[in-house]
Amino acid sequence: MQEITELKIPYEELKHLTIEVIRNSGNSFQFKSIANAVGHFAVNQGIVANPNQPGFQALSFPLQQVDENRLRQILWDLIIERVLTIGDYHNDSWPWLSVTDYGRTALLSTDPIPNDPSGYLERVKRDIPDLDEIIETYLSESIRTYNINQLLSATITLGCASERALIVLIECFADTYVDDAKQSGFKKKITGKFIKSQFDVFDSHIKPLLTHFPYELRENYANTLHGVFQMIRNNRNDAGHPTGIKMDKEALFANLQVFIPYCKYIYGLMDYLRTNHHN
Incomplete structure (x- = not known):
């Protein structure tokens, strides 16, 4: 032996x-x-x-x-x-x-779990090879703090990762306008605004276009993008204000799992926008 x-x-x-x-x-x-x-x-x-x-x-x-x-x-x-x-x-x-x-x-769980940081991040990078460095930084911090039961910190940093992903998407949407005047008008509406206001503007501009998008992007918009963004944002707001609220470990576990398909959807949407410019 x-x-x-x-x-x-x-x-x-x-x-x-x-x-x-x-x-x-x-x-x-x-x-x-x-x-x-x-x-x-x-x-x-x-x-x-x-x-x-x-x-x-x-x-x-x-x-x-x-x-x-x-x-x-x-x-x-x-x-x-x-x-x-x-x-x-x-x-x-x-x-x-x-x-x-x-x-x-x-x-x-058949999905990546935050208790396995190496496996979790490996899956993220496999699904999204060009993952934004800032998203990765906040996501890694969220996993580390989750695993030492610092759930408020983990919730806030996951919210930052989500916000950065939305910013990258909104910037991509702005950069893929065909009409320069419309692009300028869109950028004027989002410049200097908080992420919720930026998202509301983006949402109102992209929704009329969804009927022309591939089925998967069209059908998953409401639940995968809109729904997960709001859920993570609400939890981040709860954790980021001195209300005394306690975060639930199992709920945060679920949020970290759903972040991967959420972020993958965002990058799929950006890939489509880059090859299909819009008005």
Whole structure:
């Protein structure tokens, strides 16, 4: 039983591997079994070489001590995030761990989850290769603060990411007018205005054009763009004012999940506008 070589991968990537392993490990497990499963998964993914002779059916793939230490940190992060808890039905202490009710919901999700920052951002960049850097900055901050249960901060920064996405869209719409006079008039209406006012102007100008748009862009406008923008904006306003309101972790989890199709829709709409200028 030979140890695999050190996993020279970033912490967030190791966390991604760990979450994938936990997804297939049942509701409770021991630390050593997870460590071994992570090692096995790393070998299967080609991250490290199999330390055993060809043809040898190894049952265990122990991690190096440095990687076991990193794995402990990751599991502790998942405990803080309420995905895991120490103990299970029969054992109330370490090294036993079990998945919480919230963790079960998160791990069963087929969509990217914020508890897996590497996997989440990888999916965003795969779906939107030219993602605006400012959107990425605020979205990354939202994920980080969500995972340490700073839910007000996570809500506000997600709202900033959403607002930036709308600004990029509105600027694209302004730049794709055929008529210079109409373009000038549109820009005059939005210059110096708050995002809600800009969006209302944009909404009134684009709605008459939707009948000429492809089916998917036309049908998803109200729910995917309008609906998600308003939802994230309302939550951001609630979090950004000293009302004492408490943000719900499960609701914010859902908002972070829906942000990906929302942002993807915005970029799809921009792609269409760039090749189909309007009046």
